[in-house]
Amino acid sequence: MMIDRRLIQEIDWVLLGLVLLLALVGVVFIYSSSHFLPGGFHTRQLVWIGVSLIALLLVLAVDYKFFVSVSPYLYGLIVAILLATLVFARLVAGTRSWITLGLMQLQPSELAKIVMILVFARLFAEYKGATLTRNYTIGALLVAGVPLGLIVLQPDLGTAMTFMAIIGGAFILAGLRRKTVVVFLLAALVIGIGGWNIGLKDYQKRRLTSLVNPLEDPRGSGYQVIQSKIAIGSGGLAGKGFMHGTQSQLRFLPARHTDFIFSVIGEETGFLGVFAVIALYFFLLARMFLSVAKARDRAGVYIIFTASLLIAFQFLVNVMMIIGLFPVVGITLPFLSYGGSSLLTSFVAAGLVLNVKMRRFANV
Amino acid sequence: MPEDGIYEDLTLVRRRANAVFIAVAVLVFLVLSYYWKIQILEHGKFAGLAEANRTRMRVLAAPRGLILDRNGVLLADNQAAFKVSIVREGLKDLDASFAAVSRLLGLDEPTLRARVDLRKDLPLFEPIVVADGLSARDVAPIEGRRLEFPELVVESEPQRRYPLGTVAAHVLGYLQERTPEEIRARPELRTRAGEMVGKTGVERIYDETLRGVDGAVYEVVDSLGRVRGEKARQFPVQGQNIVLNIDKDLQSIAEAALEGREGVVVALDPRTGGILALASYPTYDPNKFITRFTPDEWLQLMTDPLSPLENRAIRGLYAPGSIFKIVMGVGGLGFGFIDPGATVYCSGSTQIYGATRHCWFPQGHGAMDLDDAIKNSCNIYFYKLGQRMGIDPIARAAGRLGLGRPTGIDLVGEKDGLVPSSEWKMKALKEVWYPGETISVAIGQGQLQVTPLQVAVMTALVARRGRKMAPPHLLLADGPPEDGGAGTAAAGEPQFNASEFESVIAGMWKSANDGGTGKGARVEGFDVCGKTGSTQTMSRESAAALKRAGREVKTHSWFSGFAPRVDPKIVVTVLVEFGGGGGATAAPVAQRIFEAFKRRLEAK
Numbered sequence: 003m004m005i006d007r008r009l010i011q012e013i014d015w016v017l018l019g020l021v022l023l024l025a026l027v028g029v030v031f032i033y034s035s036s037h038f039l040p041g042g043f044h045t046r047q048l049v050w051i052g053v054s055l056i057a058l059l060l061v062l063a064v065d066y067k068f069f070v071s072v073s074p075y076l077y078g079l080i081v082a083i084l085l086a087t088l089v090f091a092r093l094v095a096g097t098r099s100w101i102t103l104g105l106m107q108l109q110p111s112e113l114a115k116i117v118m119i120l121v122f123a124r125l126f127a128e129y130k131g132a133t134l135t136r137n138y139t140i141g142a143l144l145v146a147g148v149p150l151g152l153i154v155l156q157p158d159l160g161t162a163m164t165f166m167a168i169i170g171g172a173f174i175l176a177g178l179r180r181k182t183v184v185v186f187l188l189a190a191l192v193i194g195i196g197g198w199n200i201g202l203k204d205y206q207k208r209r210l211t212s213l214v215n216p217l218e219d220p221r222g223s224g225y226q227v228i229q230s231k232i233a234i235g236s237g238g239l240a241g242k243g244f245m246h247g248t249q250s251q252l253r254f255l256p257a258r259h260t261d262f263i264f265s266v267i268g269e270e271t272g273f274l275g276v277f278a279v280i281a282l283y284f285f286l287l288a289r290m291f292l293s294v295a296k297a298r299d300r301a302g303v304y305i306i307f308t309a310s311l312l313i314a315f316q317f318l319v320n321v322m323m324i325i326g327l328f329p330v331v332g333i334t335l336p337f338l339s340y341g342g343s344s345l346l347t348s349f350v351a352a353g354l355v356l357n358v359k360m361r362r363f364a365n366v
Numbered sequence: 367m368p369e370d371g372i373y374e375d376l377t378l379v380r381r382r383a384n385a386v387f388i389a390v391a392v393l394v395f396l397v398l399s400y401y402w403k404i405q406i407l408e409h410g411k412f413a414g415l416a417e418a419n420r421t422r423m424r425v426l427a428a429p430r431g432l433i434l435d436r437n438g439v440l441l442a443d444n445q446a447a448f449k450v451s452i453v454r455e456g457l458k459d460l461d462a463s464f465a466a467v468s469r470l471l472g473l474d475e476p477t478l479r480a481r482v483d484l485r486k487d488l489p490l491f492e493p494i495v496v497a498d499g500l501s502a503r504d505v506a507p508i509e510g511r512r513l514e515f516p517e518l519v520v521e522s523e524p525q526r527r528y529p530l531g532t533v534a535a536h537v538l539g540y541l542q543e544r545t546p547e548e549i550r551a552r553p554e555l556r557t558r559a560g561e562m563v564g565k566t567g568v569e570r571i572y573d574e575t576l577r578g579v580d581g582a583v584y585e586v587v588d589s590l591g592r593v594r595g596e597k598a599r600q601f602p603v604q605g606q607n608i609v610l611n612i613d614k615d616l617q618s619i620a621e622a623a624l625e626g627r628e629g630v631v632v633a634l635d636p637r638t639g640g641i642l643a644l645a646s647y648p649t650y651d652p653n654k655f656i657t658r659f660t661p662d663e664w665l666q667l668m669t670d671p672l673s674p675l676e677n678r679a680i681r682g683l684y685a686p687g688s689i690f691k692i693v694m695g696v697g698g699l700g701f702g703f704i705d706p707g708a709t710v711y712c713s714g715s716t717q718i719y720g721a722t723r724h725c726w727f728p729q730g731h732g733a734m735d736l737d738d739a740i741k742n743s744c745n746i747y748f749y750k751l752g753q754r755m756g757i758d759p760i761a762r763a764a765g766r767l768g769l770g771r772p773t774g775i776d777l778v779g780e781k782d783g784l785v786p787s788s789e790w791k792m793k794a795l796k797e798v799w800y801p802g803e804t805i806s807v808a809i810g811q812g813q814l815q816v817t818p819l820q821v822a823v824m825t826a827l828v829a830r831r832g833r834k835m836a837p838p839h840l841l842l843a844d845g846p847p848e849d850g851g852a853g854t855a856a857a858g859e860p861q862f863n864a865s866e867f868e869s870v871i872a873g874m875w876k877s878a879n880d881g882g883t884g885k886g887a888r889v890e891g892f893d894v895c896g897k898t899g900s901t902q903t904m905s906r907e908s909a910a911a912l913k914r915a916g917r918e919v920k921t922h923s924w925f926s927g928f929a930p931r932v933d934p935k936i937v938v939t940v941l942v943e944f945g946g947g948g949g950a951t952a953a954p955v956a957q958r959i960f961e962a963f964k965r966r967l968e969a970k
Binding site for chain 1: 376378390391393398408417594
């Protein structure tokens with residue numbers, strides 16, 4: 003399938019530029035926080051950016067309507083992969099969420115997010131009612147529930163949470179009745195209480211309690227948040243300078259190049275750096291969200307909206323989590339955190355937004 | 367997939383999407399505000415925390431000051447050693463740590479656990495010393511595995527060393543780790559946990575001087591406590607050196623002379639009050655418990671029936687026996703009870719207060735004046751003198767010569783001794799004094815109790831013909847020796863006139879040089895003046911019973927004297943427990959000291 007020259011002109015280069023800029027900022031601070039470790043994380047991240055960019059361009063080459071139409075097969079495939087992961091994957095850090103493909107390691111749960119976006123776009127493309135009916139709600143929950151359940155079983159709480167963002171986003175768009183909201187809140191309460199007492203592992207409980215009082219267990223789960231807050235707070239206005247952050251360079255900061263990359267930015271570049279990166283992010287999110295107006299059809303609106311919300315949700319949770327406003331749930335900062343699967347998912351999500359936006363004129 | 371076409375009405379979903387975006391935008395703004403709060407408003411607090419995170423202060427122990435004798439011979443110095451501490455903070459498995467340490471250091475686990483338990487009340491971040499006095503070789507296995515055992519801290523530490531071993535052990539004292547109770551009780555001293563402080567002797571009384579000022583290194587550490595650099599270093603300042611009046615050679619001779627017995631030798635310079643030698647036997651090697659952990663040897667010394675840790679010179683209480691006749695003589699003359707030339711006839715025994723009292727020389731000494739009575743240590747003369755004086759003038763004389771109260775030497779734990787008086791008896795026993803009791807006191811028995819050091823000071827006052835003397839002291843003060851300066855041994859007491867001593871001194875000279883009881887102390891050409899004493903350690907009746915049974919009755923044996931007769935330069939007091947007659951046992955010991963001292967004088 004060749005891309006029309008006109009279509010290329012329609013690509014939102016600003017949005018793509020913002021994505022690449024954020025990814026490169028990420029590489030810079032991955033270098034700062036991990037250059038003293040073996041493994042060449044910054045180089046690997048650069049390779050992953052290349053791979054993700056190619057994936058993004060491939061996504062652009064195919065009309066999103068095709069993806070939406072094949073989404074049931076993709077859904078079947080990803081459920082199978084998730085099942086296989088659960089059965090065959092090695093236990094790493096207490097979870098079975100990684101599969102090895104040759105040299106690469108992938109988290110199928112990350113790719114499942116993309117599949118969910120497409121499946122929901124298909125599910126709601128023909129839904130024209132002002133608000134959601136009960137049957138449709140239940141149906142959508144069942145569709146989402148299978149992969150979500152498999153991910154919870156891994157267990158990967160962070161990814162499961164981002165699923166909620168996709169599901170919630172789609173429901174909001176379709177129109178939630180007051181009664182449905184009440185039912186959801188009640189269900190959340192019941193699942194919350196039940197989950198706390200039955201489902202949650204001790205480490206997960208500790209993470210939640212340490213959010214309320216990080217000093218309760220300063221060497222355990224509260225430790226990460228305390229060290230991260232110290233890193234960010236000690237950064238001040240202008241920061242301690244690139245590669246001069248004591249918290250990151252002396253390894254007080256946990257998961258520096260992955261989940262806590264933004265703490266490194268906060269420590270080494272201060273509030274100015276934090277402001278700049280958040281501003282970049284804000285422009286990106288604005289550009290993505292406002293693209294909803296450019297979508298040609300309902301499926302496009304859902305794709306742009308859920309993809310944007312996915313990025314926005316992960317971004318917000320991450321920057322709140324590292325400063326103690328949210329439990330440490332292992333959600334990466336899209337585009338900036340080290341990690342191939344996360345990067346690939348974020349790029350593909352952005353690619354879907356670009357895809358819908360560039361094909362806004364019908365029948366080209 | 368059906369084509370919806372471009373005319374589909376999407377306004378509703380678009381409005382909802384916009385609303386959500388506005389919510390996201392608001393959230394982004396709120397998050398940014400929170401970052402402002404943390405990074406700008408609370409920057410100071412977090413900057414401080416970051417700084418505290420990465421810097422660790424390590425104390426550099428200051429070497430203690432040296433202790434030297436009057437000729438500059440080293441009595442105490444320091445050697446390089448290592449200690450290993452354990453930091454419990456952040457330690458998940460203390461037992462695993464114990465197992466590792468015990469393997470690496472060859473200590474058994476219960477001992478190790480006991481050491482940590484002893485100090486378990488300390489804050490978790492305070493290192494607890496578990497082994498010390500180690501060589502570089504001992505700690506090499508730990509240093510090599512720092513990454514594996516970040517909780518173990520190896521530090522070098524100057525360790526006290528007493529190069530001469532047992533020499534002057536009681537004078538020098540020893541160090542011990544300050545206990546947590548002591549640290550809590552006296553926070554103003556700001557002692558660290560694990561710091562060694564002087565427990566007895568000079569080490570204790572001059573601890574502040576000797577201790578010096580600890581330094582510190584402020585190190586940059588990473589999250590595992592590994593040192594990554596140094597921010598600042600404050601070098602420790604060694605404690606000040608201390609020079610003692612002790613003459614190491616005299617001290618060694620004194621200890622050698624006492625070897626194998628229990629006893630005391632005190633030698634002091636009557637011109638200054640400086641202690642030239644102070645030996646207490648049996649003794650111990652302070653190097654043996656320089657480390658923090660020697661419970662076995664320590665207990666052994668503590669429970670030894672001969673109590674080698676006790677400094678008998680200041681803590682041993684003995685009846686002065688015939689030595690007290692010096693006090694009697696000086697008092698009798700001073701208070702006008704006798705004339706130097708007046709004689710008393712000794713027939714070997716006499717009747718006083720209805721009881722028969724014997725002289726030690728059953729044949730009798732014949733007519734005795736004061737100097738002959740002292741020379742021969744005639745009991746009858748002093749019985750009569752005591753009868754004439756009564757207890758209270760005797761007590762007054764003893765007080766003027768420094769008996770019955772601490773001498774004020776620069777050592778801790780000095781005993782008072784006891785000089786009985788009618789007032790004392792009324793107060794202590796609620797009874798009146800019976801004149802018969804005075805007779806025992808007159809020959810230095812009864813309730814009289816003195817320390818050997820008090821006897822030495824008393825002798826020094828006689829040697830000085832009653833001029834006041836600075837308290838005996840170990841510390842050799844800078845500048846010219848003070849003569850009769852502030853803080854005299856007989857502070858507050860009037861002193862006898864110089865002329866009242868000459869007769870007594872004449873008797874003491876004869877005792878050593880004219881065939882008297884002290885002839886064993888005689889040194890050719892040194893004019894030793896001295897007095898012997900043999901103290902009964904049990905009642906006269908039981909002693910007589912033992913004698914009848916054919917058993918040997920051993921008495922404590924005394925000698926106290928000075929030399930030369932004119933312008934005395936040294937006082938020597940010797941006590942040998944169960945040594946028998948003073949002339950036979952104590953005097954020869956004193957003679958060795960006098961002789962050595964004379965040789966030193968001549969060599970100069």
